[in-house]
Amino acid sequence: xxxxxxxxxxxxxxxxxxxxxxxxxxxxxxxxxxxxxxxxxxxxxxxxxxxxxxxxxxxxxxxxxxxxxxxxxxxxxxxxxxxxxxxxxxxxxxxxxxxxxxxxxxxxxxxxxxxxxxxxxxxxxxxxxxxxxxxxxxxxxxxxxxxxxxxxxxxxxxxxxxxxxxxxxxxxxxxxxxxxxxxxxxxxxxxxxxxxxxxxxxxxxxxxxxxxxxxxxxxxxxxxxxxxxxxxxxxxxxxxxxxxxxxxxxxxxxxxxxxxxxxxxxxx
Amino acid sequence: xxxxxxxxxxxxxxxxxxxxxxxxxxxxxxxxxxxxxxxxxxxxxxxxxxxxxxxxxxxxxxxxxxxxxxxxxxxxxxxxxxxxxxxxxxxxxxxxxxxxxxxxxxxxxxxxxxxxxxxxxxxxxxxxxxxxxxxxxxxxxxxxxxxxxxxxxxxxxxxxxxxxxxxxxxxxxxxxxxxxxxxxxxxxxxxxxxxxxxxxxxxxxxxxxxxxxxxxxxxxxxxxxxxxxxxxxxxxxxxxxxxxxxxxxxxxxxxxxxxxxxxxxxx
Amino acid sequence: xxxxxxxxxxxxxxxxxxxxxxxxxxxxxxxxxxxxxxxxxxxxxxxxxxxxxxxxxxxxxxxxxxxxxxxxxxxxxxxxxxxxxxxxxxxxxxxxxxxxxxxxxxxxxxxxxxxxxxxxxxxxxxxxxxxxxxxxxxxxxxxxxxxxxxxxxxxxxxxxxxxxxxxxxxxxxxxxxxxxxxxxxxxxxxxxxxxxxxxxxxxxxxxxxxxxxxxxxxxxxxxxxxxxxxxxxxxxxxxxxxxxxxxxxxxxxxxxxx
Numbered sequence: 001x002x003x004x005x006x007x008x009x010x011x012x013x014x015x016x017x018x019x020x021x022x023x024x025x026x027x028x029x030x031x032x033x034x035x036x037x038x039x040x041x042x043x044x045x046x047x048x049x050x051x052x053x054x055x056x057x058x059x060x061x062x063x064x065x066x067x068x069x070x071x072x073x074x075x076x077x078x079x080x081x082x083x084x085x086x087x088x089x090x091x092x093x094x095x096x097x098x099x100x101x102x103x104x105x106x107x108x109x110x111x112x113x114x115x116x117x118x119x120x121x122x123x124x125x126x127x128x129x130x131x132x133x134x135x136x137x138x139x140x141x142x143x144x145x146x147x148x149x150x151x152x153x154x155x156x157x158x159x160x161x162x163x164x165x166x167x168x169x170x171x172x173x174x175x176x177x178x179x180x181x182x183x184x185x186x187x188x189x190x191x192x193x194x195x196x197x198x199x200x201x202x203x204x205x206x207x208x209x210x211x212x213x214x215x216x217x218x219x220x221x222x223x224x225x226x227x228x229x230x231x232x233x234x235x236x237x238x239x240x241x242x243x244x245x246x247x248x249x250x251x252x253x254x255x256x257x258x259x260x261x262x263x264x265x266x267x268x
Numbered sequence: 269x270x271x272x273x274x275x276x277x278x279x280x281x282x283x284x285x286x287x288x289x290x291x292x293x294x295x296x297x298x299x300x301x302x303x304x305x306x307x308x309x310x311x312x313x314x315x316x317x318x319x320x321x322x323x324x325x326x327x328x329x330x331x332x333x334x335x336x337x338x339x340x341x342x343x344x345x346x347x348x349x350x351x352x353x354x355x356x357x358x359x360x361x362x363x364x365x366x367x368x369x370x371x372x373x374x375x376x377x378x379x380x381x382x383x384x385x386x387x388x389x390x391x392x393x394x395x396x397x398x399x400x401x402x403x404x405x406x407x408x409x410x411x412x413x414x415x416x417x418x419x420x421x422x423x424x425x426x427x428x429x430x431x432x433x434x435x436x437x438x439x440x441x442x443x444x445x446x447x448x449x450x451x452x453x454x455x456x457x458x459x460x461x462x463x464x465x466x467x468x469x470x471x472x473x474x475x476x477x478x479x480x481x482x483x484x485x486x487x488x489x490x491x492x493x494x495x496x497x498x499x500x501x502x503x504x505x506x507x508x509x510x511x512x513x514x515x516x517x518x519x520x521x522x523x524x525x526x527x528x529x530x531x532x533x534x535x
Numbered sequence: 536x537x538x539x540x541x542x543x544x545x546x547x548x549x550x551x552x553x554x555x556x557x558x559x560x561x562x563x564x565x566x567x568x569x570x571x572x573x574x575x576x577x578x579x580x581x582x583x584x585x586x587x588x589x590x591x592x593x594x595x596x597x598x599x600x601x602x603x604x605x606x607x608x609x610x611x612x613x614x615x616x617x618x619x620x621x622x623x624x625x626x627x628x629x630x631x632x633x634x635x636x637x638x639x640x641x642x643x644x645x646x647x648x649x650x651x652x653x654x655x656x657x658x659x660x661x662x663x664x665x666x667x668x669x670x671x672x673x674x675x676x677x678x679x680x681x682x683x684x685x686x687x688x689x690x691x692x693x694x695x696x697x698x699x700x701x702x703x704x705x706x707x708x709x710x711x712x713x714x715x716x717x718x719x720x721x722x723x724x725x726x727x728x729x730x731x732x733x734x735x736x737x738x739x740x741x742x743x744x745x746x747x748x749x750x751x752x753x754x755x756x757x758x759x760x761x762x763x764x765x766x767x768x769x770x771x772x773x774x775x776x777x778x779x780x781x782x783x784x785x786x787x788x789x790x791x792x793x
Contacts, residue, residue: 029630052650113548114555120770122725125762127732128747128755133569207639212729215644216744223642227733230645242646246638253637336687354690366684370706370783380692413785431692 054236063240071225072244079210079221082138086145087206091199094150098157098198099191103183115154123148123205124212131217141213141221148209149202156198160191196260203256207249282435282467283310283333288342289492290328302328304492305342312434315461315468317482319475319527321534325493326471327439333469334360334437347434356380359433363440365420367412373399373423374408380431398426401460418449425460435467442477454480458505475524479503479516487526490533497526571753576760579753588742593765596739599655600727603662604720611667611719612712615674616700632671640665641729648734658730658738665726666719673715677708710784713777720773724766739765 036056042048043055054062066072101108101115126144134140164187172182214223222245229238290303303325310316318326331337333344335354344351346358354360367376377399381391399408402422412420421441428436441457442450458481461468472478478485482501489496499522503515510516553573559565560572567575583589617624644661651657681704689703731740739762746754 029634031627032630032634035631113551116545116548117552120721120766121759121763122721122728122766124725124729124732125743125759127729128743129759131747132750132752132755204637204639208641211639211642212732215641216729216732217747226642226645230649235649238645238649242642245642246640249638249642250634331687334687334691336690354687356691356693358691360688360691362684362688364682364684366682366688368685368689368703368706369785370709379689383693383698411783413783427688427692 051235054239058236059239059243062234062236063244066237066240072222072241075220075222075225076244078138079214079223082141082221083145083206083210085138086142086209087149087202089142089146090149090153090202093146094153094198094202095157095195097150098154098159098195099161099183099188101154102158102161102191103187115151115158119151119155123151123209127209127213127216130213136217136219141210141218144213145206145209149205152198152201152205153195154198156201157191157195160194160198161187163194164190193264196263200253200256200260203252204249207245207252211245280312281309282312282314282347283308283469284343284345285309285329285333286343286345288329288332288339288344290325290332290337290340292328301492303332304494306488306493306495307342308486308495308498310467310469312467313465315470315481315483317478317485318469318471318488319473319478319485319523320488320493320496321473321490321527321531323491323534324488324530325491326473326488329488329493330360330437330439330469330471334358336360356384356431357434359428359431359436361421361424361428361436361438361441363443365412365417365424365444367420367424367427369412372409372411373404373415373426376412376423377427377430380427384431394430395426398430399423401429402426403456416449417445418453421445421453425457429460429464433466435469438468438470440471440473443472450477457481462505475520475527476511479519479523480510481505485523487523488530490530496530499523499526568750568752571756575753576756579757580760583757589761592737592739592742593761595737596724596727596731597765599658599731599738600662600723603659603727604666604723606659607663607666607719607723608670608716610663611670611715612674614667615671615712616678616704618671618675619678619704620700632668632675636668636672640668641726644730644733653734653736658727658734661730662723662727666723669718669722670712670715673718674708674712677711677715678704680711681707710781713781717770717773717777720769721766724762724769728762 039053040056043050043053050058063072097107097111101111123144126147130140130144130147134143168186168190169182172186173179177185210221211223214221215227218224222241226238226241226245229235229241285306285308288303288306289301291299292302293299306325306329308329318329320326328337332339333346333351335351335358339351351358367373368379371379374395377395378391381394386394396408399405402425404419404422404426407415407419407423412423415423421444424441442453445453454477457468468481470478470481479501485499485501486495487497487499488494499519501519503510503513503519507513556570557573560567560570580589583592614624614628618628619625641661643664644657647657647660647664651660685703685707686699689699694702728738728740728743731738732744735741735744739758743755743758745751746758
């Protein structure tokens with residue numbers, strides 16, 4: 001419940017000084033630091049068995065070792081390749097498809113039903129079928145991510161292109177621009193915010209699909225590594241990889257948001 | 269004919285506002301002084317208007333009397349006791365009605381009565397009485413989203429009146445209504461006031477509305493809000509043609525010139 | 536006439552896709568292994584239903600995902616209210632929520648398995664872990680958006696703190712909370728299925744992964760159709776529940792326009 005009085009006018013104040021912002025960010029995230037200390041404390045004090053919960057220091061050491069021994073990089077690269085390839089394909093194909101559907105009615109009529117029917121389908125349900133088609137290797141993961149992420153990207157591109165103001169299109173046409181140029185110079189830029197939002201959803205979905213499929217049906221990759229370490233009883237390393245993957249997802253989202261802000265600011 | 273009789277023996281003031289200042293602290297940024305050293309006394313059964321430009325703190329003052337904001341500097345006493353929290357003795361009516369959208373009109377009006385712990389039949393009886401009083405008979409089972417603006421405000425009034433508060437605190441209650449409904453509601457409010465004889469503190473930025481309804485108009489300065497002037501209105505409120513009388517126009521002009529300076533400052 | 540077509544539109548989409556599937560499968564462009572005919576898949580679903588397998592698997596999956604969803608709802612709403620009412624809780628949970636939200640929480644499944652075993656408990660916990668986030672964020676946003684005047688009116692009429700929470704904040708926040716629930720439900724279903732795929736055993740997920748291991752193509756596709764149908768029915772039920780609970784909401788009372 002905030003005290004946002006209607007009568008209270010805007011206060012003349014600038015952004016807080018840089019040092020203030022840093023302190024502010026630290027205070028904001030400090031509960032996580034407390035959580036980390038709590039974790040370490042609980043295990044060191046013997047309140048929780050080390051078999052169930054390796055201490056934070058052990059996990060960090062295991063992470064360091066994995067990185068040193070190359071397991072982390074090898075599997076990380078494998079996962080990164082699959083994720084990037086699948087997402088890139090989804091963006092290119094999905095983005096073009098969405099804009100094409102918004103721009104040319106026959107494409108909409110043809111592809112519309114397919115997109116609509118696939119939208120409510122939970123994408124992870126496609127894991128077994130991609131394995132059926134392409135086995136346990138990279139191909140099935142890339143296909144899975146491509147199919148899964150295409151939907152949010154297509155819908156984002158479609159809605160974005162549709163929302164482009166008619167007035168803008170008409171004024172561009174009246175100035176003599178060809179349909180294709182209008183598409184490139186007017187429709188695509190105004191579709192950008194929604195398209196970028198769709199890609200953000202797809203990015204999170206990429207991580208989920210990647211981890212899910214690698215946990216279940218893979219012989220390499222970070223998801224596979226987690227399962228492998230778990231089955232081998234090497235729990236400190238397992239926890240380490242879980243955290244690495246989880247934080248990769250978090251940082252990817254944050255970096256993406258920064259990227260989006262740059263792109264949209266540049267466009268203004 | 270109900271007029272403030274200045275010849276009567278001095279009445280014990282019902283609301284005493286003494287040197288109140290208030291700082292508004294937004295979530296981000298510096299604090300702003302909304303009210304500065306405001307003092308005001310309001311007698312029982314008086315109809316007082318708080319008038320001023322946007323941002324002058326008139327609503328803030330109302331909220332302080334209502335107990336919704338804490339009094340940090342100065343004091344506010346209602347019937348001798350300092351204001352500590354909101355309560356049914358000081359009924360509030362908001363500009364945007366604040367009806368509970370998930371309750372019917374009847375359920376809304378009964379809410380305060382439930383809180384008072386009255387017996388069920390008594391609740392029903394009183395609620396129906398006030399629904400009839402504000403002219404909403406037949407709409408008891410309607411939801412707020414099915415009502416027009418004027419009807420919503422009547423429902424809000426009924427809800428507040430049902431708990432029989434000592435006074436009504438009204439925050440630009442007709443500001444969200446169209447001109448015709450507003451005019452209608454103004455005459456109805458006057459009639460209601462004359463009938464129920466409650467104290468009314470009425471916040472508005474509309475000079476004509478203030479002159480039409482109030483016995484005294486408190487003109488406030490631009491932010492930080494101070495009491496600029498208190499103008500008594502000695503006009504016959506029961507006159508149906510009051511709006512067109514020269515005395516009315518003269519009063520409006522008098523007050524408007526006071527407000528105008530402040531309105532320009534607030535720009 | 537136009538109204539009828541609009542209402543039928545989603546069905547037409549599905550019919551179009553179904554037709555395309557059947558024709559494509561029959562065309563010979565792909566092997567029956569890669570894409571079995573829709574009729575084969577439907578026959579398979581029928582056979583599973585008759586043998587009781589479908590009910591068994593579907594029932595278990597629904598049990599786990601719905602129980603997890605229910606727990607996530609209670610936990611999410613309770614925590615959400617706590618965050619909105621208490622500054623300390625807010626400070627504590629804000630970073631946890633904002634960091635946890637974009638994480639692929641399924642990565643924690645092996646840890647949950649380590650702690651809670653291979654049976655229902657770990658699957659349900661995974662569902663709770665994933666589904667609680669949208670409920671939590673929706674509740675926090677919803678309570679923050681409640682008009683100040685509604686709360687003040689209630690206090691003015693004599694409501695105590697507890698009554699404020701139960702009688703004013705909760706119903707006022709309900710529309711947005713329900714939206715959060717509507718987002719969380721499909722998440723609950725799919726997370727349960729993925730957990731079942733990893734841990735095997737009975738359930739739609741387990742059945743599908745077994746089918747893929749046995750190269751049982753109709754079985755895999757049958758699973759996809761079953762999950763799609765289950766998801767669709769659940770979403771529709773949620774929408775009906777929303778309409779019922781929010782009968783007073785302006786969007787519900789406004790006359791439907793075509």
